[in-house]
Amino acid sequence: MESVAHVATERPARYLKQLCQHMGRKIQAxxxxxxxxxxxxxxxxxxxxxxxxxxLRASAPDEDSLAKVEAVVGHHHLERFGERDGLVVTWQRV
Incomplete structure (x- = not known):
């Protein structure tokens, strides 16, 4: 299963780096x-x-796992990192 989110931001490279560096402490990034x-x-x-x-392009073998990737990447991290910039992550299933 797959989903995609297009997050409007003037600093996409900054958020990409911040998210990957942060997550890289616990997983492969x-x-x-x-x-x-x-x-x-x-x-x-x-x-x-x-x-x-x-x-953002999320993929997982089943619905529950995909929802977990979406939540961890979008709500739990990226939206919090970009709170000042008003980042909103809206996933669309492919």
Whole structure:
């Protein structure tokens, strides 16, 4: 299963780096200036920094695992990191 979120931000590369560095303390997380990938035991998330947005692509083998990736990446981390900038993560199932 897969889902995608397009998060509007003027600083997509900054959030990509911050999220991957933070998560990399507990899971495998690799990143460049404009692309990142985080591998959880229950799924993964790829990140792409584009002009004016951070694109998140979550994938997992089942509905519950996908929901967990979405929650951890979106609500529990990225929205908190970007609270001052008003970041909102809205996932769309593919």
């Amino acid at each position: 690799d990143f460049t200036e404009d692309h990142g990938k985080m591998v959880f035991p229950y799924g993964e998330c790829e990140l792409d920094a584009r002009d004016g947005e951070l694109v």
